[in-house]
Amino acid sequence: MEFSVVKERRARATLEMTPVIRVCQRCGTEIPADAPEGGCPGCLLETALDAASRQMVFGRYTLTKVLGRGGMGIVWLAHDEELERDVALKFLPDLMIQDRAVFDQLKRETKRCLELTHPRIVRIYDFVHDERSGSISMEYIDGETLSNLRAEKERKVFEPYEIADWIGQLCDALDYAHTHAKVIHRDLKPANLMVNQSGDLKVTDFGIARSLVDSASRLTLEQSRSGTLIYMSPQQLSGDRGTHLDDIYSLGASIYELLTSKPPFYSGNIDRQICERIAPSMTERRKELDIEPALVPAIWEDTVAACLAKDPSRRPQSAAEIAQRLQLTPVQTRTRRVPGERSNRKALRIGCVATVSLLVVAGLYVGSLERHAKPLSQAPAIPEKSIAVLPFENRSEEKANAYFAEGIQDEILTRLSKIADLKVISRTSTQHYKSAPENLPEIAKQLGVAHILEGSVQKSGDAVRVNVQLIRAATDSHLWADTFDRKLTDIFSVESEIAKAVADQLKASLTGREEQAVNAKPTDNPDAYDAYLRGLAYILKTQITTASALGAR
Missing domain, CATH: 3.40.50.11830 (Rossmann fold)
Known part of the structure; x- marks a missing residue:
């Protein structure tokens, strides 16, 4: 599939509009360069909490500790006193709270995603707010991201057999989201894939729509794109309407990184990412990086290469098809311990990672496939081939x-x-x-x-x-x-x-x-x-x- 010059120019123009990111010297939160002085979202959120919040209470939630900070807000570990369970509370930046249209849209989408229930997808519980603050209550995951677990490995890479269970679980979650819930992710990457203490994979960042009004989305969406471009399909980079095949591409890019330590295109040259037909094979990339053993099984090479096809019609048409190509069966997707227990348990003890470090609008896209893509068959016929x-x-x-x-x-x-x-x-x-x-x-x-x-x-x-x-x-x-x-x-x-x-x-x-x-x-x-x-x-x-x-x- 050839991509037009118009699309390439549109993608470059979009990237040029992306604000440069600054970092708050006080709390480390990322801030867009065009934000006013003193406009750190992290600091503003802390000062915005009223007396009750400073007493570590927000509504029915008792706030325990900060799990993470980011341009999209602060994530707290909290205890729901009514339901007697720990949750992660994601407090939204003031600018989002003050824009009523954005606030109402986010609230509607959050409540819509309460129906997104799958054992491998982080649950969204509620949208909680008062007159000054707003937050999203979600499942709390005591674990680590695949990105961090890979970095803990001695050679900074996994082997296929080490991630087979997790990829099977991920395919199961995506198949459910695409086929049954009619939801697409659009920010799939190792940093959004968590492994809990039992060794099970959980997909974060499912559940909040990126369909915000243009005037408010510039603050968040353009800022967030810069960190996820390397996992985006050419169609996403060109600004095309999203489909579940964008997730298929991102899944392939994520597997590629887990097995090679680098995403398929990591030079920072977006023109190359859009226009270059194929990335080096994973075996070639491992040889370039002196990773032994270099050889990646052909079944993994071929499947990932298909996922990364520039033409969406040449990609596997479902996550279930990817699992089938990799010969991942239900037996292989059962709960398992994290590989490399000594190093990875250490990583798991680093702390409780917020299940949505970038959850609210930070590169996340949830959309109805009835609106954005052709409906997926609920009961597909048996393929002739x-x-x-x-x-x-x-x-x-x-x-x-x-x-x-x-x-x-x-x-x-x-x-x-x-x-x-x-x-x-x-x-x-x-x-x-x-x-x-x-x-x-x-x-x-x-x-x-x-x-x-x-x-x-x-x-x-x-x-x-x-x-x-x-x-x-x-x-x-x-x-x-x-x-x-x-x-x-x-x-x-x-x-x-x-x-x-x-x-x-x-x-x-x-x-x-x-x-x-x-x-x-x-x-x-x-x-x-x-x-x-x-x-x-x-x-x-x-x-x-x-x-x-x-x-x-």
């Missing part, structure tokens, strides 16, 4: 060769998953189905696919026979079947041929990069490959219920 690879039957005389059949199935599944045009169900979702099952249409319905690939493997000495058949589930009829009699040294070609044949039957298109990935030959040593399959089978059996299985791939 979808497939599940069931366990292959071991027909070798030696039952100990079961590992080989399992490995061949997994390798074919992995090669298919490299094709973005295909929906491929993860191994963890299919593994409990036995080989050669009886009711294929019912299995396909349970897995949400239109096609099933099943097969068998017979290994004898240095020879191997692989039988496969592709079945259309709706009619339980064969689309394609073949038998491959080869030497063990040629097994990679068999796996590639099967994957390409399936793609051809399902009319899936392959890019040049995808075709290279499908044809990849990881080693010329059959003994090394055999050892790899044995190790893979062991890991899949003993650790299939944890994200570590992903890291072993």
Whole structure:
């Protein structure tokens, strides 16, 4: 997708309008350069609190301590005396309170978001105000941001298996927000993703609209943009109307940073960010930064690259699709401990981070998809280009060769998953189905696919026979079947041929990069490959219920 010169100029003009940020010498709050002298939002908020506030009481809330300060206000840890629970109270800047139109709009949007309920999204409880002050009451999270947790790592990066659970939880939260709540975030980044003491991820900054009147939004929105540009889609930078595909782009940018320590475009050159077609692969970026091991699994590379596509139509069309591409199943999104416990527990003890350090208007966007985007289907039809690879039957005389059949199935599944045009169900979702099952249409319905690939493997000495058949589930009829009699040294070609044949039957298109990935030959040593399959089978059996299985791939 080519972006017009007009859009580029509009984006640059918007950035040029962004005020330079100053910092209050007294409290450290960021202040726009065009704010009047003495106009520090943090100091103004403190002096605006009446006698009751100075006594650490605001309405029914007892204020305990300041959790954070920012250009958008002060966040307090408070105790709700009526409901007997701790909350985070975000006090709004005076300028927002004084503008009645802005105040009323924010109040309406806050109350609307009371219905946004998901275990992975920070809850908004109430909009609390009196004649002089206004605040948002929200869920209090005792934890740390992924941005800070990454910085605590020795090499300043995570590995894919370390963040697999969190990304699965994030995809679940986004899918709920986009599909059911009709809400988009538009400021997704590691600093807005928190991990609590139990190791669960929580998405902050969902819930307050950025649809403020122009006269008031200049103070807040333009100021906040400067810190989040590197995660914005080209459409956001060009000022286009927001859609859920902006969140998909930002999700890809966030994963990229977590795995490389840098966002995809971090040079500060916005023209490059808008116009450059692709960012370096994560493996290339890790090599540039001397991060070992440099290699990022292809399944992560390809998925993140798709999320960062300049053309929104080429991105994954939902967060659920991202989880599927990364083979993140519900098993892998269960509660887990923070990786690197020693260093990360230290980070978690740093203090209670405000769940919305930039919540109120600081780059946050919540909008109705009925107003801003095409409605998302509530019950999408099963994609025609979808497939599940069931366990292959071991027909070798030696039952100990079961590992080989399992490995061949997994390798074919992995090669298919490299094709973005295909929906491929993860191994963890299919593994409990036995080989050669009886009711294929019912299995396909349970897995949400239109096609099933099943097969068998017979290994004898240095020879191997692989039988496969592709079945259309709706009619339980064969689309394609073949038998491959080869030497063990040629097994990679068999796996590639099967994957390409399936793609051809399902009319899936392959890019040049995808075709290279499908044809990849990881080693010329059959003994090394055999050892790899044995190790893979062991890991899949003993650790299939944890994200570590992903890291072993």
